[in-house]
Amino acid sequence: MKAYLDSSFMMNPTGEYFKWLKCKSTYQLKNWGKHLRLGYLSVVSNTNFGRYNAIGSQCVVSNCTLGDFSYINSYSYVLNTTIGRYCSIGPNVKIAPGKHPASVFVSTHPVTFNNQGNLVKNYCSESKFKNYQPVTIGNDVWVGANSIIIDGITIGNGAIIAANSLVIKNVGAYEIVGGNPAKFIKKRFDEHQIQYLEEMQWWNKGEDWIQNNISKFWNIEDFVEPNLVTV
Numbered sequence: 667m668k669a670y671l672d673s674s675f676m677m678n679p680t681g682e683y684f685k686w687l688k689c690k691s692t693y694q695l696k697n698w699g700k701h702l703r704l705g706y707l708s709v710v711s712n713t714n715f716g717r718y719n720a721i722g723s724q725c726v727v728s729n730c731t732l733g734d735f736s737y738i739n740s741y742s743y744v745l746n747t748t749i750g751r752y753c754s755i756g757p758n759v760k761i762a763p764g765k766h767p768a769s770v771f772v773s774t775h776p777v778t779f780n781n782q783g784n785l786v787k788n789y790c791s792e793s794k795f796k797n798y799q800p801v802t803i804g805n806d807v808w809v810g811a812n813s814i815i816i817d818g819i820t821i822g823n824g825a826i827i828a829a830n831s832l833v834i835k836n837v838g839a840y841e842i843v844g845g846n847p848a849k850f851i852k853k854r855f856d857e858h859q860i861q862y863l864e865e866m867q868w869w870n871k872g873e874d875w876i877q878n879n880i881s882k883f884w885n886i887e888d889f890v891e892p893n894l895v896t897v
Contacts, residue, residue: 683707686707693713693715700717700718701717701718701719702715703719703721705723705724705725707723708721708722708723708724710727711727713728713729713732715731716736721737722738722740722741722757723740724741725739725740725744726743726745728745729746729747730744730746730747731748733753733869734751734752735751736749736750736752736753736755739754739758739759742759742761743760744760745761745762745763745798746800747761747762748802750805750806752805752806753803753804753805754807754808754809756810756811757812759811759814759815760815761801761803761814762799762800762816763814763817765797765816765817765818767779767797771795776788776795776797777789779793779794780797781793797817798817799818800817801815801818801819802819802821804821804824805867806824807822807823810829813828813832814831814832815833816834821833822841823869824839824860825837825841825842827848828845828851831843831848832846839860840855840863841853841854859886863889863890
């Protein structure tokens with residue numbers, strides 16, 4: 667009979683601290699000059715960072731890419747996700763936490779359809795259901811606290827996910843959605859303004875350009891006009 671090791675016997679506060687310290691040092695040295703910050707006891711693996719990224723305390727971030735200036739607040743769990751620039755991920759957010767089959771398969775329990783390493787016993791020697799699918803989040807997206815975004819979702823530029831939402835469908839550019847399940851509430855701006863922002867893609871501008879035009883960011887009517895500083 668196969669013996670199963672309960673690794674929790676080996677866990678202790680000191681060990682967890684040094685694991686975090688190793689992770690923090692490895693990623694911040696690897697991204698030296700990009701001003702990366704990893705919060706206390708956060709676990710990061712197989713993730714690529716841009717510039718000025720910040721991960722809050724006690725997060726799990728795996729198989730992800732973060733664009734410039736995007737941050738993830740404390741106690742969030744983010745897997746298999748591409749996040750654009752200038753995104754704000756609130757606290758206790760879950761993104762791509764994994765799926766279970768809801769039809770065709772007789773059982774929703776993974777021991778009946780997957781050979782996962784985190785399970786004590788499996789009936790399957792190979793995976794029969796793809797329970798992890800990538801999530802794509804555009805630029806300038808705000809995901810409110812305690813929200814869940816299921817696997818395979820795409821969220822457009824400038825969208826807002828209200829706090830405590832469960833997102834099970836794609837979200838369009840500059841849409842505000844909320845609820846369980848999340849439903850369309852309204853668009854942040856009118857169609858002309860959204861088209862202007864989508865075509866302009868201010869998030870790809872240089873830092874000097876944004877600094878020179880920062881006062882225009884405070885009102886959409888000031889921003890959507892042809893006389894922005896071009897330097």
